[in-house]
Structure formats: C-alpha cells, structure tokens
Amino acid sequence: GENVEQHPSTLSVQEGDSAVIKCTYSDSASNYFPWYKQELGKRPQLIIDIRSNVGEKKDQRIAVTLNKTAKHFSLHITETQPEDSAVYFCAATPGTASKLTFGTGTRLQVTL
C-alpha cells in the first residue's frame, strides 16, 4: 500500500517568513494529494489539494508543488501569520478520497 513520509515534524518560523513542508509518497499510482490543517482540538480541514496532472497550484499565500518523477510534493506558506500556527498533514491516494494515506504531520509555530 501507499506510504507517505512528512518532514519536518516541527517547524518554527518568525511572522512574515516562509514555511515549507515536504512529503514523499511510495505508490506511483497515487494521483491526488491534499493538505489538511488541524488547529488544536479541532478537526482537520482541507486547505489545498493538487492532482497528478498539475505541477503547481496556488491559493493566496499557500502553494503546493508536485514532482511526480521524484514522488514528492511540498506545501509552501508565504508571509506567515500567527493564525497559521497549527499541525499540517499531507496525504495521498491512488484512487478515491475515502482511502487517504496521511503523513505524520508537521507542527508549525509562527512566532511574533
């Protein structure tokens, strides 16, 4: 089955700096890669996703890049703000969204 590795496990940045979180996957058939944000005590919420036929996708301060050949994808957050502090999870699936394999998460802390 699919295996997703996520790095780093913790990341501390100053407000206004950029943050990058990286994930690698093992199943070359995976074709959908979502990123979820989970605030303390809350449910995970989708922030951005990318499909295998696209190399990059942006949504305001958030962007995701995908390298199918190397089987890795990354989340980029620019101009970080304190409200970006949360745990971020990457995921991958070769099929339906009902069968996501998640990374182990990155705890992002944005300091003032």
Next chain:
Amino acid sequence: NAGVTQTPKFQVLKTGQSMTLQCAQDMNHEYMSWYRQDPGMGLRLIHYSVGAGITDQGEVPNGYNVSRSTTEDFPLRLLSAAPSQTSVYFCASSTRTDFVSRTQYFGPGTRLLVL
C-alpha cells in the same frame, strides 16, 4: 446542512467493553471513512465505504467493525475495547465524482479513553 456529525464527543470505557461510535452526514456523500489519530502517527484509516452496503478495511482494521446500511450513517463498533484503542476517532465523507475536488469533510471527532 449539519455536515458530518459524530457522537459521543468523549467516552471512557473499561477494557473488554463494547461500544458504537456514531457518524452521520447530510451531504448525500457516497464515500465515508473512519480514521484514528494518535500522537506522532497522523491519521490512520480504519475502515471505509464507497456506498451503502459496501465496506472495506483500511490500514488498521483489527478490533473494529463497520456497516453501511444507509448513505447517511456509518457507525464504528469496538468489539472488545483495549487500552491500545485509546485515541481520537474521526469520521469523514466525500463525494465520488472525479470531476470535482475530492474534498474529504471531517466530523468533530470522538475522544475515546480505554482504561
């Protein structure tokens, strides 16, 4: 729409007890899943369903049963609770179409403590 709802929010069980975690969605989503979340391990898929009457195992199915008699409901049953099942459980649902975002909507979670 209420989205995805889960009950109870918190439960304490003794080892060997059984219980059912309830999950319901009102978005007419075909796909539903159960995940457990443990510190440092992300979310791991327990069971999932692609439609009423169809279920399949995920990554960590042992000790859990599911059924999907209706599109709306997807209960998770713990047969004989063990301390290793102490976790936060999330139910999620998504639409099946390939032509729109495969966004998975999560419920608020059930925190389970097994003593």
